[in-house]
Amino acid sequence: DAKTTQPPSMDCAEGRAANLPCNHSTISGNEYVYWYRQIHSQGPQYIIHGLKNNETNEMASLIITEDRKSSTLILPHATLRDTAVYYCIVRVVNAGGTSYGKLTFGQGTILTVHP
Amino acid sequence: DGGITQSPKYLFRKEGQNVTLSCEQNLNHDAMYWYRQDPGQGLRLIYYSQIVNDFQKGDIAEGYSVSREKKESFPLTVTSAQKNPTAFYLCASSLGLYSNQPQHFGDGTRLSIL
Numbered sequence: 001d002a003k004t005t006q007p008p009s010m011d012c013a014e015g016r017a018a019n020l021p022c023n024h025s026t027i028s029g030n031e032y033v034y035w036y037r038q039i040h041s042q043g044p045q046y047i048i049h050g051l052k053n054n055e056t057n058e059m060a061s062l063i064i065t066e067d068r069k070s071s072t073l074i075l076p077h078a079t080l081r082d083t084a085v086y087y088c089i090v091r092v093v094n095a096g097g098t099s100y101g102k103l104t105f106g107q108g109t110i111l112t113v114h115p
Numbered sequence: 116d117g118g119i120t121q122s123p124k125y126l127f128r129k130e131g132q133n134v135t136l137s138c139e140q141n142l143n144h145d146a147m148y149w150y151r152q153d154p155g156q157g158l159r160l161i162y163y164s165q166i167v168n169d170f171q172k173g174d175i176a177e178g179y180s181v182s183r184e185k186k187e188s189f190p191l192t193v194t195s196a197q198k199n200p201t202a203f204y205l206c207a208s209s210l211g212l213y214s215n216q217p218q219h220f221g222d223g224t225r226l227s228i229l
Contacts, residue, residue: 032215034217041203041223041225042222042223043119043121043205043207043220043221043222043223044158044205044220045220046217046218046219046220049215049217051215087157093213093214093215100163100171100212100213101213102160102163102173103158103160103218104157105157105158106157107156107157108157
């Protein structure tokens with residue numbers, strides 16, 4: 001799976017949009033981008049995923065650049081409860097035959113939302 | 116509500132003892148996974164299962180064992196051969212091993228050594 005690079009930490013004011021970047025310059029054509037977040041002492045929570053089109057759900061938006069080498073997770077109106085570690089993961093989906101693309105969690109970005 | 120239930124939330128192991136962590140899902144998912152998380156680190160894959168009665172070793176399977184006798188259950192046993200078992204253990208499930216649909220996680224079991 002392609003390696004991702006995220007800033008170690010970011011701050012955001014409550015009520016403002018939080019934009020979390022992720023670089024995945026070595027991504028290949030059959031790799032999806034997934035975003036998870038983890039609040040201390042809880043399991044990772046799935047947020048959103050995409051292949052090449054921008055995606056939106058009730059939690060967030062995912063913007064993937066045209067060359068797919070980077071993406072941005074957008075939390076439109078951050079709240080204090082969005083303070084967490086955010087992980088950007090690229091994962092190959094069915095590379096062919098029986099190849100299984102596992103999820104590989106890196107260090108992530110610690111997002112702190114302040115009042 | 117559909118989800119993944121891990122129990123217990125906290126577990127203590129004595130030296131030389133095997134302990135079993137429970138993972139149950141009611142999402143009707145075929146694939147299930149076990150991860151280990153150490154402080155300040157990412158998740159590492161221990162075992163995964165594509166379907167009932169089938170499972171494969173992940174990156175750090177030594178000292179662990181699993182079974183998959185029912186679709187909804189994937190228990191993990193931490194054996195006495197695992198010399199550094201203190202960690203946060205996470206179970207996950209997904210529709211299928213090769214699907215692009217995401218893995219969903221339980222809330223974990225924190226294992227400590229007495």
